[in-house]
Ligand SMILES: Cc1cc2nc3c(=O)[nH]c(=O)nc-3n(C[C@H](O)[C@H](O)[C@H](O)COP(=O)(O)OP(=O)(O)OC[C@H]3O[C@@H](n4cnc5c(N)ncnc54)[C@H](O)[C@@H]3O)c2cc1C
């Protein structure tokens with residue numbers, strides 16, 4: 001044990017990486033404290049597997065540091081700051097090091113504590129961006145980029161992912177040749193919209209629970225009564241070694257076909273060719289830089305075609321960084337944003353998939369309930385799209401995503417839900433991602449055996465997405481018609497006679513009323529602690 005007065009280092013559950021500046025460089029450089037916040041644990045009806053993931057990954061990280069001679073304390077405390085205060089006092093720490101938290105409200109508390117000396121010791125808050133850190137760009141740099149952007153003529157949104165992504169590519173030189181993007185364009189997205197016919201995804205690498213994880217599973221079952229899903233079948237990576245193996249598995253077995261099939265959905269195939277790396281990545285077990293460098297290496301040795309490699313680099317260096325940049329630029333406003341005025345409560349079937357007969361929805365929610373994961377297109381075009389068309393209260397859906405997904409943290413779920421999925425904050429998406437059943441039909445095999453007919457718009461047998469979609473467009477016409485990417489759709493609506501339009505409105509209204517529950521699934525407590 002280190003003597004009193006040594007500096008203390010707070011490792012947040014999302015900072016589990018020895019190379020981060022919240023971990024002392026050697027065992028004699030300071031004490032390490034990890035905190036299980038009781039307030040955070042009680043804030044939402046968390047997925048049981050998410051609790052196992054985070055608590056087990058923390059325990060593994062602490063155990064590995066201890067094994068290497070570090071002085072480590074894992075504390076349960078009412079909140080993160082209270083836990084830190086107790087540690088600093090008990091150990092007489094001379095100063096405290098921490099990374100900037102990933103949540104706006106928590107970050108504010110830390111910044112204030114650093115400024116007003118609440119902890120009675122100097123608090124050094126380190127940037128979470130830059131070489132080898134959780135994000136590629138420093139926070140200031142990302143903020144400078146956001147501040148430099150204005151809506152261009154005819155554009156409604158202020159920030160565009162494609163411009164941000166080009167900025168990151170130019171800055172890093174990734175997939176660039178002589179100042180130009182390799183292959184002549186920054187994005188190969190248009191090449192990546194295939195549905196596998198006959199090809200099945202590779203077998204997924206699973207991580208069997210060890211003694212620490214098994215102990216954590218028992219604890220979650222015993223101590224957290226308000227969870228969603230179950231701990232049974234937990235197999236997510238919880239250590240850096242696991243994360244490195246997951247990365248290797250992706251580039252050996254999945255990467256080649258990742259690009260072409262990244263938008264496809266197949267019944268009973270939850271993983272497809274996806275990396276599943278957001279889970280260890282958002283815990284700090286691997287870094288975005290490692291992921292991009294692995295993709296570039298795979299491309300260089302011919303194991304990944306340009307469309308797949310670029311698609312992957314765009315997800316990590318483009319979308320992920322962009323989401324984090326706009327989150328900080330828009331908070332706290334983003335949390336309250338509700339551009340389309342959605343007020344409805346989340347339908348019960350988001351928690352109980354067996355209660356819906358919409359096959360695509362039952363499949364996606366069932367996967368989330370069973371594993372804590374659904375891939376991007378399920379999140380955006382099924383779960384998010386339905387919430388958008390139904391008119392859900394954005395914060396209700398946002399809380400559901402945050403609680404239910406093993407990779408969810410506010411900095412990433414909020415911009416994805418409020419911005420991408422619900423168009424509640426329209427400052428950084430080009431249009432609402434609204435779609436009828438035709439999209440699901442094109443990109444999946446769900447409709448084949450669904451009890452609804454994807455080709456019909458009205459009547460009890462018609463796919464519910466269809467009436468909801470047209471009714472949504474009509475309802476928000478005034479606003480959406482200003483958008484050049486949506487305007488053309490109203491020609492179709494106008495061609496239908498008033499009787500058909502009425503049938504659509506009536507069907508949509510009946511669906512909404514039938515789905516709205518009388519009360520929310522669970523009380524959402526203060527989720528900022
Ligand atoms: C409504 C909605 C909610 C989402 N919530 C989350 C969330 O809570 N946590 C989360 O990490 N991602 C979230 N995403 C983004 C994306 O769906 C997931 O990152 C991705 O599905 C994770 O699976 P994967 O690792 O297999 O990703 P892949 O498809 O293999 O992509 C590779 C990596 O790119 C990154 N990435 C890709 N798209 C995004 C994006 N839009 N935002 C941030 N990172 C991205 C991820 O880190 C991911 O690991 C959400 C998307 C939507 C539409």
Ligand code: SF4
Nearest residue numbers: 360437440447450463
């Ligand atoms: S028919 Fe409609 S509800 Fe059924 S699977 Fe297809 S899109 Fe989903």
